[in-house]
Amino acid sequence: GAGVSQTPSNKVTEKGKYVELRCDPISGHTALYWYRQSLGQGPEFLIYFQGTGAADDSGLPNDRFFAVRPEGSVSTLKIQRTERGDSAVYLCASSPGGQGVNTEAFFGQGTRLTVV
Amino acid sequence: KQEVTQIPAALSVPEGENLVLNCSFTDSAIYNLQWFRQDPGKGLTSLLLIQSSQREQTSGRLNASLDKSSGRSTLYIAASQPGDSATYLCAVSGSARQLTFGSGTQLTVLP
Numbered sequence: 001g002a003g004v005s006q007t008p009s010n011k012v013t014e015k016g017k018y019v020e021l022r023c024d025p026i027s028g029h030t031a032l033y034w035y036r037q038s039l040g041q042g043p044e045f046l047i048y049f050q051g052t053g054a055a056d057d058s059g060l061p062n063d064r065f066f067a068v069r070p071e072g073s074v075s076t077l078k079i080q081r082t083e084r085g086d087s088a089v090y091l092c093a094s095s096p097g098g099q100g101v102n103t104e105a106f107f108g109q110g111t112r113l114t115v116v
Numbered sequence: 117k118q119e120v121t122q123i124p125a126a127l128s129v130p131e132g133e134n135l136v137l138n139c140s141f142t143d144s145a146i147y148n149l150q151w152f153r154q155d156p157g158k159g160l161t162s163l164l165l166i167q168s169s170q171r172e173q174t175s176g177r178l179n180a181s182l183d184k185s186s187g188r189s190t191l192y193i194a195a196s197q198p199g200d201s202a203t204y205l206c207a208v209s210g211s212a213r214q215l216t217f218g219s220g221t222q223l224t225v226l227p
Binding site for chain 1: 120150152157158159160161162165205207209212213214215216217218219220
């Protein structure tokens with residue numbers, strides 16, 4: 001595709017529910033990142049995929065958060081038992097680089113998650 | 117742990133002025149530094165990428181510099197326009213590949 005696509009653009013859910021956020025990276029990009037951005041702050045790293053595997057998941061805040069990328073392209077961020085504190089904009093980025101490659105990251109428009 | 121600081125947090129200038137946004141980072145072992153623009157309610161648009169071996173990059177009215185040893189970068193915007201109003205974020209990447217962001221500078225260019 002022309003750019004990184006994230007769906008849905010907005011999601012409102014009730015506390016305690018399960019949500020899935022989807023990211024379609026730029027075609028051919030092997031690296032994919034999820035970030036979370038709270039109001040007035042810069043994005044904070046959640047997880048990084050290189051191909052199908054999670055190369056670094058050190059930013060996931062707790063075990064309610066999980067992400068997959070089964071075929072090395074589309075990724076899904078999954079949040080269980082949502083809490084009001086999970087409300088934020090979730091951003092996805094992709095880059096063409098593999099290990100040892102220093103490349104530019106391209107971001108999607110984000111999914112605004114509101115937990116009520 | 118890498119920390120990125122951006123000052124000022126907000127800046128308001130009249131149209132036509134040249135301006136400088138500042139970014140500092142605590143760990144100089146970076147691979148690259150990127151400047152982004154974010155419009156309200158939108159994602160991030162990449163403006164400039166500076167590799168760790170480079171000192172500056174230019175794109176149109178934008179010029180970004182990097183002094184890795186002192187942990188500083190600046191984004192220079194020439195002849196500012198109301199359309200430049202947005203939040204500007206800088207981010208650094210290191211061996212961990214992830215980007216570490218500052219909190220941004222909210223720029224308002226007054227017509």
